[in-house]
Amino acid sequence: MKRDIISVLDMKSDFEKFVDDGIKLKKSFKAGVKDSSMDRKTLGMIFEKASTRTRVSFETAMTQLGGHAIYLSPKDMQMGRGETIADTGRVLSGMVDALLYRAFEHENVVELAKNSSIPVINGLDNLEHPTQIVADYMTIKEKKGKLKGLKIAYVGDGNNTANSLMLAAGLVGADFWIATPKGYGPPEYFVKESRSIAKRHRSEIEVTNNYREAVAGADVIYTDVWVSMGEEQDREKKEKAFRSFQVNERMVSLAKKDYIFMHCLPAHRGLEVTDEVADSKNSVIFQEAENRLHAEKIILKKVID
Ligand code: CP
Secondary structure, three states: OOOOEOOHHHHOOOHHHHHHHHHHHHHHHHOOOOOOOOOOOEEEEEEOOOOOHHHHHHHHHHHHOOOEEEEEOHHHOHHHHOOOHHHHHHHHHOOOOEEEEEOOOHHHHHHHHHOOOOOEEEOOOOOOOHHHHHHHHHHHHHHHOOOOOOEEEEEOOOOHHHHHHHHHHHHHOOEEEEEOOOOOOOOHHHHHHHHHHHHHOOOOEEEEOOHHHHHOOOOEEEEOOOOOOOOHHHHHHHHHHHHHHOEOHHHHOOOOOOOEEEEOOOOOEOOOEOHHHHOOOOEOHHHHHHHHHHHHHHHHHHHOO
16 A cells, blocks of 8 residues: 655654664765665656755655656646646656655645555645654754653744644654744644644643743754745734744753754744854754755655555
8 A cells, every 4th residue: 555644644653763764874875875775766746835955855865766856846737727636646646656745735735645546745735744854853863862751842833844843742752842922823633633642652742822931941942934935925913923932042041951953944044043043053953954865765765665
């Protein structure tokens, strides 16, 4: 049976194995070990929205594993002229070995997966960002040596990245605190699902509007942009609402001395994070970005036969 990665929940049974295998793969790549497991395999990559990291990391991952990737933009495809997602999935299933899809709507990723006989990987939609989250937990494990029992504080918008991070926190037994301004918390479904998973792994999921209690004693502080792609019309309102949630030196002084700062990038410096924090010795944002490459490789190896 094919394996789609639409949600972190599609890695429910083996999420930490993705993380550990990603770290192992990174080490063997850096040691010069050749891996041609994607020989003659092709990844189709449909991007409805802009991307630097997701596009480049998947394309490079395919090249380094001996395969090939094709970038597809709806504005250059028949999908952008009315061909259905279902027909696109059926056609591409006969030509390539897997599809990566960055979409505005989660339902469209589900629709593509339902109509494709090949694996579909969610490259970010309005609800989740599962491939980012494998790289994030790889980075935390590399820096902290473990995941269970850590306190992860997410400060900012209750968005797709936050939803996926929160689901995964439960899976690895980390405590997860999310602090957002009132009205910008994560959807109830994700909180409920994450709490149910976390309970089984003896960890906690806490949602608050008080960033101080989230960040107090944290091992990890994570933030993301306040205005996601597709929300540009809300920029003024959101920037005003989020002003006191900026990750700055005053805020991070509440965390553990050896806390790490994370951001999935791109960062809007001076808004959700200051230069002082983003460029501090505690910041791991570029290691986190590099880990996208190794995370994508392990995801591709696990879904493509
Ligand atoms: N973090 C992330 O998904 O980056 P891109 O939008 O550049 O792909």
